[in-house]
Amino acid sequence: MSDMRSRIYLLVKQIPAGRVATYGQIARLVGPPCDAREVGSAMAALGPNTDVPWQRVINSQGGISTRGYRQRALLEAEGIEFNEKSLTNLKRFGWKGPEFAWLVENGFTPLAPPEEEEPPPPPEQLSLL
DNA sequence: GTGATGACGATAT
DNA sequence: TATATCGCCATCA
Numbered sequence A: 001m002s003d004m005r006s007r008i009y010l011l012v013k014q015i016p017a018g019r020v021a022t023y024g025q026i027a028r029l030v031g032p033p034c035d036a037r038e039v040g041s042a043m044a045a046l047g048p049n050t051d052v053p054w055q056r057v058i059n060s061q062g063g064i065s066t067r068g069y070r071q072r073a074l075l076e077a078e079g080i081e082f083n084e085k086s087l088t089n090l091k092r093f094g095w096k097g098p099e100f101a102w103l104v105e106n107g108f109t110p111l112a113p114p115e116e117e118e119p120p121p122p123p124e125q126l127s128l129l
Numbered sequence B: 001g002t003g004a005t006g007a008c009g010a011t012a013t
Numbered sequence C: 001t002a003t004a005t006c007g008c009c010a011t012c013a
Helices: A003-012 A023-030 A036-044 A070-077 A100-105
Strands: none
Touching (some): A003 A023, A003 A036, A023 A036
16 A cells, blocks of 8 residues: 555544545645545545545535445434535534644644744734825 | 546636 | 636556
């Protein structure tokens, strides 16, 4: 098994039941040269008795990319809800991602380390044009 | 080695 | 808002 797919699977295993992550999100966590398509390809390569929760990986629209009813049924069984357009609300069910410490300990290099600093205060003057 | 492919995603129209 | 196009890149035949 390729190193990249191993890393993809390792990350997907971190997604807790009742939450979902997007292909692009996983790809960003793995880091370049991995991309969303590669994540999808990795999911497709999984066998039927895998311990990887592949059903928790969906597209950036919050929708299912697989054919048929299987994936949606599995997710609904975990409490994920779909709207009339068969999309989930990523704001509610989206996974935040693993802890920073987890990424470091597992050899990942997060592109966006936790920011403790406050964002720069907005300028006072609003109507100066 | 080379070319086709895909469970994607961002952008353009 | 919806459809079409293009970029992406490891795999696979």
